[in-house]
Amino acid sequence: MTEQFDAVVVGAGAAGLFCAGQAGQRGIKVLLLDHSEKIAEKVRIAGGGRCNFTNRELDPRGPQKHFLGKNAHFCRSALARYTPADFIALVQKHGIPFHEKHKGQLFGDRSSEDFIRMLVAECDAGGVVRRQPCTVERIDAAEGGYTLRTSQGIVQASQVVIATGGLSIPKIGATDFGYRIARQFGLRVVETRPALVPLTFDGDAWAPFAQLAGLALPVRIETGEKKQRMAFDEDLLFTHRGLSGPAVLQVSSYWREGQPLRIDLAPGVDVAAALLQAKARSRKLIANELASLVPSRLADAWVQQDPAWQRPVNEASDKSLAQLAERLQRWELVPTGSEGYRKAEVTAGGVDTRDLSSQTMESKQPGLYFIGEVVDVTGWLGGYNFQWAWASGFACAEAL
Numbered sequence: 001m002t003e004q005f006d007a008v009v010v011g012a013g014a015a016g017l018f019c020a021g022q023a024g025q026r027g028i029k030v031l032l033l034d035h036s037e038k039i040a041e042k043v044r045i046a047g048g049g050r051c052n053f054t055n056r057e058l059d060p061r062g063p064q065k066h067f068l069g070k071n072a073h074f075c076r077s078a079l080a081r082y083t084p085a086d087f088i089a090l091v092q093k094h095g096i097p098f099h100e101k102h103k104g105q106l107f108g109d110r111s112s113e114d115f116i117r118m119l120v121a122e123c124d125a126g127g128v129v130r131r132q133p134c135t136v137e138r139i140d141a142a143e144g145g146y147t148l149r150t151s152q153g154i155v156q157a158s159q160v161v162i163a164t165g166g167l168s169i170p171k172i173g174a175t176d177f178g179y180r181i182a183r184q185f186g187l188r189v190v191e192t193r194p195a196l197v198p199l200t201f202d203g204d205a206w207a208p209f210a211q212l213a214g215l216a217l218p219v220r221i222e223t224g225e226k227k228q229r230m231a232f233d234e235d236l237l238f239t240h241r242g243l244s245g246p247a248v249l250q251v252s253s254y255w256r257e258g259q260p261l262r263i264d265l266a267p268g269v270d271v272a273a274a275l276l277q278a279k280a281r282s283r284k285l286i287a288n289e290l291a292s293l294v295p296s297r298l299a300d301a302w303v304q305q306d307p308a309w310q311r312p313v314n315e316a317s318d319k320s321l322a323q324l325a326e327r328l329q330r331w332e333l334v335p336t337g338s339e340g341y342r343k344a345e346v347t348a349g350g351v352d353t354r355d356l357s358s359q360t361m362e363s364k365q366p367g368l369y370f371i372g373e374v375v376d377v378t379g380w381l382g383g384y385n386f387q388w389a390w391a392s393g394f395a396c397a398e399a400l
């Protein structure tokens with residue numbers, strides 16, 4: 001016998017679990033399916049296992065600052081209706097201890113498991129039926145709703161919510177299912193690309209910097225020109241293959257192939273003036289003087305780039321000191337690519353918001369909803385992507 005539900009939510013990640021729980025508690029009969037054995041794997045690994053679950057700095061009046069997508073305003077309504085304060089209240093209701101780390105980022109004190117338990121408890125409170133591993137083989141429009149053929153039988157529902165996330169980290173269950181379903185029903189999909197991802201460089205060109213792998217330092221980083229220019233003040237991390245750390249992850253979401261990055265490796269310092277002053281009073285090597293301004297490993301590697309920089313500071317020309325400072329503070333380099341979906345925290349692009357209601361997340365195909373990362377809404381690093389998962393899940397649950 002075919003089972004009947006009011007709504008089937010496909011994908012038991014952040015958005016799907018939250019939406020299912022909220023909808024269930026509103027009296028709707030909900031089935032939540034996931035093809036993976038373990039649910040919410042990304043919540044589990046998020047924030048280094050502590051889950052950066054939201055960000056206090058998200059301004060509901062202007063949230064588009066922290067989000068990108070073809071229509072930056074699309075996310076506004078849902079984020080205003082379900083705010084970080086609302087989610088914090090839920091976390092407090094469940095007695096989960098948390099703390100603020102950096103720029104409004106909230107993390108659990110103990111482990112991400114606290115948040116998974118909370119999401120499951122919310123589903124249980126709403127009588128949500130959960131099935132996993134359960135694969136959805138087909139979704140067809142039927143009279144009064146949809147028929148889903150799953151690995152655990154056929155189910156019918158008047159509404160279907162797609163919450164299958166993006167393409168990042170395929171080894172823990174990411175698929176293109178959501179985009180395929182969107183296309184099947186004639187919805188547009190904005191081209192996807194890895195975002196919040198480390199950037200890589202050509203092997204030979206990177207060789208002088210590969211020795212710096214593991215070094216982290218605060219920088220100012222930017223990409224893009226004029227109106228498209230985006231800049232971040234964050235920590236940069238050198239890796240064997242390129243650059244990572246919050247600064248690069250943030251800028252990577254805006255970077256396009258062929259574009260340069262511009263990096264100030266000593267933000268807030270006038271390196272040229274400091275070296276000229278040093279020249280007047282010191283006989284130390286330039287690298288040693290530089291080491292008072294930036295980490296010594298960086299200073300040592302930096303002077304290797306030009307023989308004119310490998311001498312005592314008092315023997316260097318003013319011009320070569322100015323050139324060193326200019327290169328350090330306006331380091332321009334063109335990444336060859338990124339580490340891809342294997343390492344990306346999120347997927348930019350996705351179901352085109354022109355085909356979705358910003359009030360309910362319902363698509364132009366009546367009764368078919370898309371929430372969370374599968375939508376063309378991508379948040380900055382720092383808890384913004386989870387807040388989008390909660391807010392879009394909530395908007396959808398209210399409409400089911």
Ligand code: FDA
Pocket residue numbers: 010011012013014015016033034035036038039040041042043045046047048051052053054134135136163164165166168169172173174175176177344345346371372373374382383384385386387389
């Ligand atoms: P999510 O990916 O959470 O869930 C999708 C679910 O759908 C999965 O359970 C998957 O198994 C299932 N699924 C996929 N295909 C399916 C199919 N065909 N059939 C059935 N089920 C299917 N964000 C943040 O705000 N703070 C943070 O600290 C972090 N940290 C972080 C670390 C790392 C390493 C990564 C990779 C990502 C983050 N993120 C983050 C991003 C955040 O995890 C992400 O944006 C949300 O989990 C998105 O929530 P969704 O529910 O949309 O997708």
